[in-house]
């Protein structure tokens with residue numbers, strides 16, 4: 001199973017502005033030595049050697065994940081603005097010829113998880129086939145509503161690809177070919193569902209958005225089958241610990257420390273912090289991952305067994 005992240009930001013897309021880009025160029029040139037900038041080739045090598053937060057960005061597009069199963073099925077999880085980039089890539093293959101097929105799982109219909117759909121080119125092409133899965137029985141109506149003409153010039157029904165809707169029940173397995181999928185209700189205003197994908201003996205778990213606090217941890221056994229033994233766990237860590245406990249309680253999101261506690265409890269191999277706050281620039285995100293690593297290292301056993309990463313656009317996993 002292969003997983004690629006096309007959108008990692010929470011709430012709304014956050015393109016870089018001129019001031020931020022200038023600051024990155026200043027940082028890069030400040031640490032460059034004369035030999036680093038003596039030719040185009042050396043400049044390119046130097047730029048490649050810089051940390052992501054200087055040469056680029058963790059990313060501003062909202063949630064969208066591409067999963068390729070071992071049997072070749074495409075599963076798209078959430079349709080934030082990252083979906084448009086995935087769409088451009090898909091158009092160079094079968095989807096550009098009207099012969100593509102994909103499964104789309106929607107965790108919930110807050111804007112940042114569906115607003116990529118009107119800008120997803122493959123769904124405009126007749127012949128392409130999309131199966132939509134959701135635990136919300138009225139998902140089709142919600143898609144129609146997003147593209148009512150008061151909101152968008154082209155209705156959902158006028159997008160020419162075939163679109164079928166499947167209502168899945170939480171805590172019940174369903175299958176796409178031999179891949180086992182399991183969805184679980186998450187604590188989030190308006191409701192949201194996490195998804196666990198088991199392909200052979202490999203497990204990918206995605207939970208965005210979710211607010212795990214003290215009460216949820218008291219009741220954590222309800223999530224045993226959902227989180228256990230994940231090879232990769234993508235977890236909502238939008239807020240700092242301070243924000244999640246005091247300033248933004250009940251806003252529907254978690255912090256890195258809770259994510260680490262859950263990953264450690266369930267023998268997760270690789271925890272990836274996801275759904276970054278739109279107010280956080282790349283420098284702030286560096287401090288988020290640095291603080292999370294400090295928290296993780298308090299427990300030596302966890303530090304030895306858990307790989308901890310911060311999600312960035314374009315990040316890929318081979319499970």
Ligand SMILES: [Zn+2]
Nearest residue numbers: 010011112209
């Ligand atoms: Zn969200």
Ligand SMILES: [Zn+2]
Nearest residue numbers: 108110188209
């Ligand atoms: Zn949400």
